[in-house]
Amino acid sequence: MNRIGVFVCHCGSNIAAAVDVKQVAEALGREQNVVFSAEYQYMCSENGQKLIKNAVKENALTGIVVCSCSPRMHEATFRKTASEAGINPYMVEIANIREQCSWVHKDITAATSKAIILGRAAIAKVRFNEPLTVGESGVTKRALVIGGGIAGIQTALDIADAGYKVDIVEKKPTIGGKMAQLDKTFPTLDCAACILTPKMVEAARHENIKLYTYSEVEEVKGYVGNFSVKIRKKARYVRENLCSGCGACALKCPSRNSGNEFNTGLDKRGAIYIPFAQAIPNIPVIDAEHCIKFRTGKCGLCQMNCAAQAIDFSQKDEIIEEKYGAIVAATGFDIINLDKFGEYGYKTYPDVVTSLEFERIMNAAGPTKGHLERPSDGRQPKTLVFVQCVGSRDTSGRGKEYCSKICCMYTAKHAMLTREKYPDTDVYVFYIDVRAPGKNFDEFYRRAAEQYGVHYIKGMVGKIYDDGNGNLMVRGSDIIANEQLTIKADMVILAAAAKPDDSARSLGTMLTASMDTNDFFTEAHPKLRPVESPTAGVFLSGFCQGPKDIPETVAQAGAAAVKVIGLLSKDRLKSNPCVARSDSLICSGCSNCEKVCPFGAITYADARVNDGTGMETRRVAVVNEAVCHGCGACAAACPSGAMDLMGFTSKQIFAEVDAVCR
Amino acid sequence: MxxxxxxxxxxxxxxxxxxxxxxxxxxxxxxxxxxxxxxxxxxxxxxxxxxxxxxxxxxxxxxxxxxxxxxxxxxxxxxxxxxxxxxxxxxxxxxxxxxxxxxxxxxxIDMDKIRENGVKGVIGIEEEKENVSCNGDENLIIKTLYGDKIIPKKSVLYDKCxxxxxxxxxxxxxxxxxxxSEDTYDGKKFEGVKKIENMPSDERFSFWRSQLSKCIRCNACRNVCPVCSCVKCIFDNDNSGIASKANSDDFEENLYHIIRAFHVCGRCVDCGECSRVCPEKIPLHLLNRKYIKDIKELYGYEKEPALLTFTKSDAEPSVIYERGEKNV
Incomplete structure (x- = not known):
């Protein structure tokens, strides 16, 4: 016999302002099987929980319905309360009358009746709840960090320092990421390489860190504490154990047609190359697409010149399988493609460059050895125009709606550095707003504008064109002076919007980690769990979660590491009992469930079944409860209803729907 | 021959x-x-x-x-x-x-179609000897108690043929x-589906309502269907709660046939048996064939079970809404 207690929370005024909580408690108190109904200001508070516990004892409740906030907030709290009161924690149902009711409705009468319906649905469901028991699983004490930029490096270092093994998988031939390409860093103007390379070296030398460069994650299976990952180590065509990193091969390579990725394509590299001087590992890689030996079968100059005999054209990709307890996504960012922004003439005019290209031009190790030279003719530009928000805060649908966050500061940096080195240069910056909220950030921007005489113009650029004499003309608006102006520029630098790296989306699918529409990884809670993904065991570090500058990235990387360490320090993990279960009496063994299971949790076994007419052997589905995430895809795919999800059985859901439609 | x-x-x-x-x-x-x-x-x-x-x-x-x-x-x-x-x-x-x-x-050969031609007392069928083109255009000689009748073959073939x-x-x-084997295809596989798609939504609804209302729940369609092969059909499982739900609705056949169509969606082999065996002549195959058409158009799958397969190029749900809008 069901004895259900209903507990309606005011959530201060969060719920009570739009929902008549007294009326909800009264109405639900009249429902069948409900023997107790009460409302209280904060049900999650100590006193609120005491109210629940007392009611359980005094009324011998078998089921609890809490009408409150989203179960993501306090389901765990109330399950614990139930458990302390002596009933199974899975006999608790939450009716979300806050996010799904009071917060979205203004009309108190309508909101109240909706809250009552939501409560009824939860009561209908809890009638069919069954006590569930939590299982346990072990933890592999090794972490995987995907991405070897500053975020990944920092996370790995922190985990490794705590004494746990970490592997870094980096798709490029070297770790270092975007930060390695930067010249100076704001707001202190210290050199990016000077602060990054020691960390790269430390990561490479750390006894607990293993680097897989030029490698990509190919498959992720398993679950928190027990991931099994396949890593594709792409063929470098250079034997890492033999190569001394002398670089003779790269010097002799006759192919010079490939754009140098590290210098954003501003100069050329050989088909065998080391990305940059401080690359880690300091081992070259052959770009088979451009290599003459691979294309024509003739050449092999690098092989002839390699004293260490390290060149191996027959090398194949290698698949490495490793087990991990935790996975950190640190896939970083890239800048958007500017093809849709024809008005800026990027690619039409060689002297219109992106900020990342400008970083390389200003960098001493860059294509111009740090001299400010414009790409078209190598002349030193006298007038520079910076355009901010190119594709950021964009509502035209061509770019990104969000603010890329880093552009205001790096543009101020570029402008300042230019004026510092070349005081005879005129520097203009077109901006919508200057956003400089951060330690020493606003001071930095003001220094650029006030001390360095950078001309900040509030307004956007409408068009960049050639005046017919080879001059770049920048036409924009100055909304403070309320006028249109045209600047004859020698070079234009576009602050292109930053976006998550393209590899993030496929990784998100592999990790079953949720993502937003911009392909940023979603955090488990935007404020309170910012470095965890909603998928247990998956953590987020750096730009892949949202736009961040270097200090924020490093801080978040450390935070992600702490969460990983917390997980790896446990010996046993509690598992979710809300998993799928198959009824072997009904199962036809059709394999539909196996095909839709994203976690590989379903296998088949022959079972002896008595179907009423006699015993027979049938092929039936078996769920591995440790691997099952409880997503319910199998239950939906099963045509005969043999597969069901504990805690969310079809019967429970139908009961809810019936209650809503009553 | x-x-x-x-x-x-x-x-x-x-x-x-x-x-x-x-x-x-x-x-x-x-x-x-x-x-x-x-x-x-x-x-x-x-x-x-x-x-x-x-x-x-x-x-x-x-x-x-x-x-x-x-x-x-x-x-x-x-x-x-x-x-x-x-x-x-x-x-x-x-x-x-x-x-x-x-x-x-x-x-x-569909005996009902022969009867529709007013032919009674059929005792056998022969092919016209002169025309043996093997392209399905030949005539049939229907032997009856009352003499022979000549009928074009295609006019009496089953719709599924x-x-x-x-x-x-x-x-x-x-x-x-x-x-x-002879080619009996009339080139109009999706005509029936297209006709229904082009109906205004209320006309379409009343079409299906009138068709499905004829259902006497004999279960012949389910029993003949090679795809409907569950050990225990969800409609026979009292615990599922589906059977009682279907019965409590004043239009239960709707639920029965629509759920059945969903269950075979992406798996249906389009053998046409459901419509052939229906004693009430409900064109059930049209429901299945609509799914076949949609799956082909939206997902491009013909062999793989569409509802169990995922590729990145799959149509987003919004496409379906757009199509729905257009066809209302």
Missing amino acids: RIESDIILGKVKRLVSDGKADRVFAWKKGNFCYDTEPSLFTDNYVGFTYDDFCAANLCKFMINESKKDGKTLVLIKPCDSKGLALLEKEHRINRERIYALGVPCAGK LSCTDKEHVGCDEVFMPEL
């Missing part, structure tokens, strides 16, 4: 005597020439026939036959072979205990005389 029942039987006998199978599942003559029925032959072949009226798809019988010891030889027409392949893929049959003999098919685009067997152990 006409497919002779005796030649098929000769082949069957040879296979059995060669030890390929222990029993035979085929068709048996009924009281009249047109009421053939599926039958298991264990000791003799009394009544064995394979003629213009053997339209029934035998593959589903293999679920139980393949549980028996030994091997069953089953006659499989091209359209049936896809059902057999699906049953194998979904592990519903023990394929090793089946010897699938592909038999040619020149289209099967007129929309048949599969004249090749898949997954059979052996195909016998495939050259005798």
Whole structure:
């Protein structure tokens, strides 16, 4: 016999302002099987929980319905309360009358009746709840960090320092990421390489860190504490154990047609190359697409010149399988493609460059050895125009709606550095707003504008064109002076919007980690769990979660590491009992469930079944409860209803729907 | 050339005597020439026939036959072979205990269509000797108690034969005389679906309502369907709560047929048996064929079960809304 207690929370005024909580408690108190109904200001508070516990004892409740906030907030709290009161924690149902009711409705009468319906649905469901028991699983004490930029490096270092093994998988031939390409860093103007390379070296030398460069994650299976990952180590065509990193091969390579990725394509590299001087590992890689030996079968100059005999054209990709307890996504960012922004003439005019290209031009190790030279003719530009928000805060649908966050500061940096080195240069910056909220950030921007005489113009650029004499003309608006102006520029630098790296989306699918529409990884809670993904065991570090500058990235990387360490320090993990279960009496063994299971949790076994007419052997589905995430895809795919999800059985859901439609 | 029942039987006998199978599942003559029925032959072949009226798809019988010891030889027409392949893929049959003999098919004759032509007392069917073009355009001589009648063959073929685009067997152990199969396709497979798609939504609703209201819940469609092969149908499972839900609605057949269409969606082999066996002549195959058309257009799958397969190029749900809007 069901004895259900209903507990309606005011959530201060969060719920009570739009929902008549007294009326909800009264109405639900009249429902069948409900023997107790009460409302209280904060049900999650100590006193609120005491109210629940007392009611359980005094009324011998078998089921609890809490009408409150989203179960993501306090389901765990109330399950614990139930458990302390002596009933199974899975006999608790939450009716979300806050996010799904009071917060979205203004009309108190309508909101109240909706809250009552939501409560009824939860009561209908809890009638069919069954006590569930939590299982346990072990933890592999090794972490995987995907991405070897500053975020990944920092996370790995922190985990490794705590004494746990970490592997870094980096798709490029070297770790270092975007930060390695930067010249100076704001707001202190210290050199990016000077602060990054020691960390790269430390990561490479750390006894607990293993680097897989030029490698990509190919498959992720398993679950928190027990991931099994396949890593594709792409063929470098250079034997890492033999190569001394002398670089003779790269010097002799006759192919010079490939754009140098590290210098954003501003100069050329050989088909065998080391990305940059401080690359880690300091081992070259052959770009088979451009290599003459691979294309024509003739050449092999690098092989002839390699004293260490390290060149191996027959090398194949290698698949490495490793087990991990935790996975950190640190896939970083890239800048958007500017093809849709024809008005800026990027690619039409060689002297219109992106900020990342400008970083390389200003960098001493860059294509111009740090001299400010414009790409078209190598002349030193006298007038520079910076355009901010190119594709950021964009509502035209061509770019990104969000603010890329880093552009205001790096543009101020570029402008300042230019004026510092070349005081005879005129520097203009077109901006919508200057956003400089951060330690020493606003001071930095003001220094650029006030001390360095950078001309900040509030307004956007409408068009960049050639005046017919080879001059770049920048036409924009100055909304403070309320006028249109045209600047004859020698070079234009576009602050292109930053976006998550393209590899993030496929990784998100592999990790079953949720993502937003911009392909940023979603955090488990935007404020309170910012470095965890909603998928247990998956953590987020750096730009892949949202736009961040270097200090924020490093801080978040450390935070992600702490969460990983917390997980790896446990010996046993509690598992979710809300998993799928198959009824072997009904199962036809059709394999539909196996095909839709994203976690590989379903296998088949022959079972002896008595179907009423006699015993027979049938092929039936078996769920591995440790691997099952409880997503319910199998239950939906099963045509005969043999597969069901504990805690969310079809019967429970139908009961809810019936209650809503009553 | 006409497919002779005796030649098929000769082949069957040879296979059995060669030890390929222990029993035979085929068709048996009924009281009249047109009421053939599926039958298991264990000791003799009394009544064995394979003629213009053997339209029934035998593959589903293999679920139980393949549980028996030994091997069953089953006659499989091209359209049936896809059902057999699906049953194998979904592990519903023990394929090793089946010897699938592909038999040619020149289209099967719908007795109701003959009756619609006002022909009564049918005792047999022959082909016109002069016209043996094998392209389905020939005439048939209907032998009746009242004399012969000549009728164009295509006018009396089953609808499922007129929309048949599969004249090749898949997954059979052996195909016998495939050259005798005839193309009976009228080129209008999706016409019926398109017609319904182009209806305004209320007209479409009342079309289905009037059609499905005829349902007497005899379950013939479910029982004949090679895809509907669950050990226990969800409508027979009291615990599922579905059966009672369907009954409590004043329009329960809606739920029954729509749920059934969803359950076979992406798996349906378009054999057309559901409509052929329906005593109320409900065009059930149109529901399934609409899904086939949509899956082909939206996802491009023809072989893979669409609802169990995911690729990045799959249509987003919004596409369906857009299409829905357009077709309202």
